[in-house]
Amino acid sequence: MELDRRLLLAHCAAHALSIAAGLLVVVPMALNGSAFKGRCALFSTGYWRTEDREELTGQPGDVSHLVVQQWGPPAACQFATFVGIFTVLYGAAQGWRSLFYLHGRHDDTLFSSFLTVLLSVCVLFLSGGASVILSLGLNSWCDTVTDHNIQPYSCAESQSVPLYLDVNTSSFYTDPFVPQASLWSVTALWLAQSILAVLRLYHSHSQHISGPCRPREKELLLGHSLSDSGSPTPPHPPGLHYSGNAL
Template sequence: MELDRRLLSAHCAVHALSIAAGLLVVVPMALNGSAFKGRCALFSTGYWRAETRGADTEPSADASHLVVQQWGPLAACQFATFVGIFTVLYGAAQSWRGFFYLHGRHDDTLFSSFLTVLLSVCVLFLSGGASVLLSLGLVSWCDTVTDNNTRPYSCAESQSVPLYLDVDTSSFYTELSLAQASLWCVTALWLAQSILAFLRLYHSHSQHISGPCLPREKELLLGHSPSECGSSPSPPLPSATPTLLV
């Protein structure tokens, strides 16, 4: 029973951490989507075009501006946001449920524990895929902004450089990099949730298997002859009645 409470307490703590990590994914992605007017910067393609100020002058780097050929797919940003929202909602529900179980001193059934393991593993793969997608998309956007690292500034510094776009790019790197780091934290927390859910399932299964053996241990303590675990007691044999000799 003490192991049950420790596993349940650890699971509640991981759920609480996942709420904070999920919010750190959702809020920056929402701010970035608002600043980019509903467009997705991930996997966007474009090039830098230099403007000529006169017929006899050469193109100047100061007069160049970024031209976005195609904005990234909205699904790339929405996928990361969906994983963050689901993590927050699931973590809040499971935290309340875990604290309720701790107060009531009981745990999930065997079938419910199995479903928790299955769901945790599925969302683990989803969050891992979203983390890889967000990381690759940010690298692609940084290559576009820095012109494949040929500009005199880094991707982090480019948010303070005027890109002459019709969107607000003053904090895109801060928002996307924060969402990226938080999403990898969410993936790590889902891995911890999967491990804890499996340990709770294994412990619940062990308790379920050892349940029929408890009467046998009680019989041993009381000095009675032990019976086999899980077998029904055999009925007593009828005693032979003595025959009367006449």
């Protein structure tokens, strides 16, 4: 198997994995947005307050509940969702191109390979930025829910604790955590794809440089063979000639 074919197969596999990871970003973020009624939990601020249970549940006694002072900016959740959607669409387009090149047994041109490297690096930084924003936003939300680790339960365990908010909090940690892990996976995949794109660019550059030299080498070889065939044959050594009347 040639080098360019191995690179194309590796690129196809990386694009397929990026599509799956992108779907694991889009679907949970959509579910989280539906459960929170369009609000973004990332970077939300709030505090815990103890009030009369009767005001909240209609039963006597005191109860602690979470008070959200300010919900997070919607752009934080929308940016992660956008990166997931873009990863799915772009990965599908690039994966189809790689399969087309595998079927046609040819690769990108030198300019197309350069554009692929440039786009791969841009998407790498885009997915890396979304991963950092989602991780920081989830940590901020967990600090609010656990009251900076004062509460006797972790952020994941607090999903089963009633927060007495007007949104569905049964999976408020799982829904952002899965996209967080998927976005970091997408970042690692785009790093691998950037390296593969650089290798394909190097291979295209090598083919572009060595391509014009091959006809010239053929001409030189043909000219050398023609000169060899047109050279005079060396004379045979003189022999003794006997006449019929010698005896």
